[in-house]
Amino acid sequence: TPLSRIRNFSIVAHIDHGKSTLADRLIQATGALSEREMAGKEQVLDNMELEKERGITIKAQTVRLDYKAKDGETYVLNLMDTPGHVDFAYEVSRSLAACEGSLLVVDASQGVEAQTLANVYQAIDAGHEIVPVLNKIDLPAAEPERVKQQIEDVIGLDTSDAVEISAKTGLNIEGVLEAIVARLPAPEGDAAAPTKALLVDSWYDPYLGVIILVRIKDGHLRRGQRIRMMSTGTVHTIDQVGVFRPKMQSVESLGPGEMGYITAAIKTVADTNVGDTITDDRTPAAEPLAGFKPSIPVVWCGLYPVDADDFEKLRDSLSKLRLNDASFHYEPETSAALGFGFRCGFLGLLHLEIIQERLSREFDLDLIATAPSVVYKLHMNDGSVQDMHNPADMPDVVRIAHIEEPWIKATIFVPDDYLGNILALCTERRGRQADLTYVGSRAMAVYRLPLNEVVFDFYDRLKSVSRGYASFDYNMDGYEESDLVKISILVNGDPVDALSFMAHRSQAEKRGRQICERLKELIPKQLFKIAIQAAIGSRVIARETIGALSKDVTAKCYGGDISRKRKLLEKQKEGKKRMRQFGKVEIPQSAFIAALKMD
């Protein structure tokens, strides 16, 4: 296909504004799937069960559409699906780098939201031409004129040519297709130059091995060709070249501007670095394409099997998840409180939640997660800098010169009525206001916040104090020195590793007291008194005492009934398996689980 008849585009939108519905309409309108195939499949592009259920798009997907335009020419339109959530900003950026333009979909009954902004700014940064699309104009509450004004005011895009549609009813889908052809630029590239293809994504398929999604810049990729990964120098032979329509379809070759997939008998996604440049082994390109920043986990937590016998199963499940998700990290870890488990790194809180849910749902694992921690930078007295993502690993404070914590820049949209609550919440979380403006009757607050304050229930609180009306998005925004302390929780003088956490000094006492009070309720009485303490170093900042048990528990069984007595003792023995020993104190694992659930 000549470059002039190719258009590569993505759709950016806030969650629920109709991106997937529109994508399906485009597929349907261009005949890529028959009516019968469309029916029964709610949304074609979101293929994982979980994605469907939660209504979020995780992995980037692509589909090739043939469209006969009003000018009589047939165009190849490559639609690149992008994840909508901020945790996957990195996946969004690499998808955008494979395209020249974007459709900005805004729900005409809702208007601009926090994610609309975050995503559209990324598209603008990627140099995209942007076509505003107002969706859901079938709704009585739709106000296209007001929303167009909003897009002009907030984003600064010209909306005089905005396309008004209803993805649900199919109204004006052709208007979208014509706008793609007429207003988005064709790709550039040189068919005669040495091959340069961008490795956009890769995933593991049990039948075909690793499937690599590529965008060709120069040259070609063909079946049988020897290719080289420029970052690692590894060489492979292409088995299959193809495109997604959205079903996989083999083609002879892919040329400049085209998008598609290759397979080359590659065993693991670890050998295919996203952002790498693929070139021809015999006539390689001199320079790779401008790469991407690697994705770095920003939130860590420990994952432990509730039943210690599940440890190997957990290891196995994590390695399977990792096959398809290079941004997920894990390493073995042991805890006195929780036994053997793994320290896991995630792109953000949603990513963490998704992985946890998949582990329990797809792999049927019952897990305990420790409180999430961000990555702190410890500046040591000897001048070195250490990354710390588990407070239990903190070295002696006398060796530490100072500690830095990660900050974020958060954009919050909220109806006027709830603004006061939101500002109070941000202040309570050590936030600093960077901007406050109005967009119609909604306020847009921009805050800088320590990420550490956001990983604990911030999102839930935001939703509850705004009755669900606030929308929130964030970007990482550098590190800052801060007065942070490690709070240890001691049971009769022994520290419980899984419960230690980092906090700002101003909040240490409050948080320490909360957790002691909670544990007092969770740990059953024993034959002696138990002290529960929160401490910073050797200084105790909170204390609770659990009184001793006065009588033998079996006394409850009024002596006579021997079978009841035996049953009770057996039950206790069973319970022992779930007990953890701290000095002479035995604590049921359920107490840790409950304590860790605390906000």
Ligand code: GTP
């Ligand atoms: P994520 O995949 O979660 O990012 O959401 P999305 O932006 O892809 O939204 P999706 O297409 O799933 O649509 C969200 C909801 O809006 C669904 O219930 C759709 O049926 C509905 N919807 C989409 N387009 C329209 C429209 O034009 N009119 C009306 N009334 N509803 C629509």
